[in-house]
Amino acid sequence: MSLNLRYLIAARYVRSPKSHSVINIISGVSIVAMAVPVAAIILLMSIFNGLEDMTRDQFNAVDPDINITPRQGTTFPIGDIDGERLRSTEGVEAISFILEQSALVEAKDKRAIITVAGVDDAYTDVIPIKELLIAGTFTTSLDEADCLVAAQGVMYDLDMLNTSSIGQRLRLYAINRSRISTLLPVGGYTRRELPLTGIYAPKVNEKHSTIVTSLRAAQELFNYPERASSVEVRIAEGADAERVAEALQSVAGEKFRIRTREQSNSIYRLMALEKWGVFFIAMMVMLIASLSIVGTLVMVMIDKRDDMQTLRTLGATRRFVCDIFISEGRLMALISLAIGLLIGITLTLAQQIFGFVGIDAQTLLINAYPVRLSLVDVALTAVAYALISYLVINITVRAVMDKNNA
Numbered sequence: 587m588s589l590n591l592r593y594l595i596a597a598r599y600v601r602s603p604k605s606h607s608v609i610n611i612i613s614g615v616s617i618v619a620m621a622v623p624v625a626a627i628i629l630l631m632s633i634f635n636g637l638e639d640m641t642r643d644q645f646n647a648v649d650p651d652i653n654i655t656p657r658q659g660t661t662f663p664i665g666d667i668d669g670e671r672l673r674s675t676e677g678v679e680a681i682s683f684i685l686e687q688s689a690l691v692e693a694k695d696k697r698a699i700i701t702v703a704g705v706d707d708a709y710t711d712v713i714p715i716k717e718l719l720i721a722g723t724f725t726t727s728l729d730e731a732d733c734l735v736a737a738q739g740v741m742y743d744l745d746m747l748n749t750s751s752i753g754q755r756l757r758l759y760a761i762n763r764s765r766i767s768t769l770l771p772v773g774g775y776t777r778r779e780l781p782l783t784g785i786y787a788p789k790v791n792e793k794h795s796t797i798v799t800s801l802r803a804a805q806e807l808f809n810y811p812e813r814a815s816s817v818e819v820r821i822a823e824g825a826d827a828e829r830v831a832e833a834l835q836s837v838a839g840e841k842f843r844i845r846t847r848e849q850s851n852s853i854y855r856l857m858a859l860e861k862w863g864v865f866f867i868a869m870m871v872m873l874i875a876s877l878s879i880v881g882t883l884v885m886v887m888i889d890k891r892d893d894m895q896t897l898r899t900l901g902a903t904r905r906f907v908c909d910i911f912i913s914e915g916r917l918m919a920l921i922s923l924a925i926g927l928l929i930g931i932t933l934t935l936a937q938q939i940f941g942f943v944g945i946d947a948q949t950l951l952i953n954a955y956p957v958r959l960s961l962v963d964v965a966l967t968a969v970a971y972a973l974i975s976y977l978v979i980n981i982t983v984r985a986v987m988d989k990n991n992a
Contacts, residue, residue: 618922619922620923621929624927627868681708691797701795704803747785760809780803907987
């Protein structure tokens, strides 16, 4: 009953006009001042969520769900890992053996340093690279003959970024590790000349300089027979990447390192750090904004001194009177929180649905700033706001009561 009475009196103080109209104005301003950071945090967190989703979508076309690499060296014998057991692991949809090394590509009078990725026939089941084709077809072998599929960055460097380049032959040069000599380097390289069957354009990097060919051709070019540099894994829809990675680790053994897409690509960790860095900075702004409620509560308590004396005369304890003003501060904070959440969620959903705020489509391949509302972020913001306002309100009211010996 006493709790309800405290909040009834506190609600009355919030609604009723004060003896000085300026207090009403300041109260309204403080409520708005507390609501704005809440809305801003919801918007900022949603923008980071949208950017993360956009980045994930772009890297999905070039990065595997899980990557298996040797702990020692850059390559490993394919026989050292049981491919069939990897494929039969729960949550695994497909695997592909990759051999990736640097090489020199030459066409006419143009040359470029590129990365050659030799892939097996299951590669397109792991990486949806066919969706990135802008010319030709994705074919790494045709009638037992090896072929090439080049990134547009490579074709740009070779001055061949056009559809007429399909069918032309490119020359690849790589160091022959079995014949290299520091005294007589002549002939210390391997040369392969293969036809171009397709050109693809990664979303993440226009300067992407990779040529994809068959695993057999890469093994011959780099003189790495029956070896690979990694195993790329695609997990089944709905499977947990962390759990599948743990299961694959038990199959592959300690000689291999198993990493998920997030662990392999530092951009995900960087975005997570940026997001939570912005969140904590926003918390500091919210803490500073919450100080506006301090002045409001102090003025209200001064304005209601006569009421405080009356309540004490009627038998109210000091704690009861203190709780009234704490309850008033909490009600003001609750109103601010509700307004802030309403504004933040409304603006986020409006941007998510209608895309009012545009962005340069040529640079990020989208027309509007990407946003995604997360209920976890909303709940976290509300909890953080509640803790900050609780501390500020309690410290303020008790300090004023102690100073005035109320």
